[in-house]
Amino acid sequence: MLEEKGNESTGGSPDRLGFLIGGIALLACFGLVGYGILDTDEQPKPRAAPTAEVTYEVTGTGTVEISYLARNEAGTATVEKAVTLPWTKSVQVPLGKAPTIALVLDGKGGQASCALAIRGKHVQRATAMGKFGRATCTGELPEGDG
16 A cells, blocks of 8 residues: 555656646647747838729720729839720829829720729810820829828
8 A cells, every 4th residue: 555655646647747748838839839929020011001092984986005003012003905995993092193094095096085083073084086096194192181
């Protein structure tokens, strides 16, 4: 009977020892994951620039190439080729940028007009005619939110 008491005082059954080691390993993993989450070198992301809704519209006959400004990280125009008319697109444009749409008729010609509306208010219209005719509509967005 003395031998049985000796086993209990040295740590108990092998199951308890395995459970204890597993628990310690699990806590160590949680600690490393927590450290990785809390200790990041990432800078806060910049706030998105305020924008205004701009609606571009192209009507007429013929096939056109359309270039327009939309919210774009690179700051370059979006180009759509061989567009069959009519065509309409509403986009968000950063405040302070000049919303612009340009169209070029193809070699078959025709007639096409571009129109530009900012926040639902008509701003400009222009018309292109003939082979490779061109038209551009441009507006102005205020710097601030308004």
